[in-house]
Amino acid sequence: MKIAVSSDLPLPLSAALQNVPKSATLAINEKSKQLQLEGKDIIRLGLGQSPFPVPDIMTQNLKTNASAKDYMAVQGFLPLREAIASFINRTELLNRTAENIIIGPGSKELLFGLQMVLNCDLILPAPSWVSYEPQARLLGKKVHWLPCSAKDGWKLTAQTLEKHCQSNSTEQQLLILNSPNNPSGTCFAENELKALAEIAAKYKLIVLSDEIYSELHYQGLHQSIARYYPQGTIISNGISKWAGAGGWRLGFFSFPERLKQVLDLMVVLASETFTSVSAPIQMASICAFEESPEMQNYIIACRKIMQSIGSNFSRLLNQQQIAVVEPEGAFYNLADFSSYRQKLMSKGINNDLELSQKLLENTGVAGLPGKDFGLQQGLIMRLAFVDFDGSKLLQQVLSNPDTTLNTETDELCRLFSAAERMGNWLQDL
C-alpha cells in the first residue's frame, strides 16, 4: 500500500492500481469524442463496439421482463444457463452442463475473477486484447508474452507455445486464447487448434478460450479449442459483440467438470462482489442463445456486412502500402505502417504511440497503437472498422439479403476514406 501525501488528507491509494493507466480503448474514445465536439471530422476506429443494434427479439423480451426485481442466483438464472449449455453443445459439439456455467456482468469481470482465483502465471500471445495484461498486473501476476507474427496471421503457433512450456514446465499456467481475434480479426483453423491443444494437454495448461466474437466468424466456421482439449478449457463468451449488447453487461464462463473447483471459487468471489447480473437482462438474454430465425438472420446479416467491410478496407489499406492481413471475423485488423518507417522517423515519429497521436491530429483517423496489445516493437495500429450506421445497413441487408456492399456503398464511403486519408498524409511526409 502506497501512501499518497496530501497536505490536508493523506490518501492510502493502492500502488497496484496507480501503476495501471485507464483502459486504452476507453481513453482514445474519449479523446476522439472531444475532438468531434470541437468540430473536427474524426473517423473513429478506436473503440471496438458493435455498430449493430440489439436484435428486436431481445429488446422485446427485455420490455416484457422489466419488472423482474429480485436478486438472482449468484451463479446465474438457471433457464439462461440451460440455454447457454445447449448453445455450446449445439455449436461446439461438446457436453457442457448448466451446473458448470457462471453468468457475470460482462466477460471482462469474469476474466478478472478467474485471474484472481488462479494463483499462477499468465501466458498471452502478443498481440492480445488490451485488458488481460492490466488485469494480471492489478493482481501482481507474472505475464509471459509469446511472440506472434503477421506471416502466421498474428496467431500463436504450437511451436512457440511448446518452446515456452519447455523452459517453464515446473509451474501450472493459465493460457488465454482469443478467436476470432481482437486485435487482428484472424481466426484459428482446425489444425492449428489441434496442435495447440496437444501442447496444452502435454503441459497441463489451463486454457481460457475467449470466444466473445464466436458468431462473427464471417464464414460461420468458429471452432473452440475446447473441442480438442475439453478437460482443460474454460469457454468465455457473451452477448456484447455478436448480439450488439455490450452495454447490457452479460457474459458467461463454461467450465469442464475437471475445473469445477475453479468455478466454485469464482461463485464465492461473485457472491462477495457483484452478487448477480441484473434480472431483466438475464431473462431477456435467453433468446440470444436459442435457435430462432430472428437470431439467425441477424447474425448472418452482421457477418455479411463485417466481411465485406473487412475485405474492402484491407484491400484499400494494402493499396496505400499499409500492410494488413485480411480479417476472417470480428471488427478489426492490424495495420503495419513500417513501409513508411524512414519517412516517419525523419519527422520524429518513432513508435506506434506517436504514430497514433499524429494520425489522429493530422488525418482525423483514431486507432489504437499496437503497444496496447503487447506488441513492443513496430509501427502497428489496430483499426476497428465500426464507424458507420449499423442499424441502417443491417435493415438494408435484412430486407434484401442479396444487397452487395462495396467501396461505393453510401453508408461506408466515409469509413473507407480513412485509408486514403492516411495514405495521402504518409506520402506527403
Ligand SMILES: Cc1ncc(COP(=O)(O)O)c(C=O)c1O
Ligand atoms: C477479446 C475480448 N474479450 C473480452 C471482451 C469483454 O467483453 P464483455 O466484458 O463486454 O463481455 C472484449 C471487449 O472488447 C474483447 O474484445
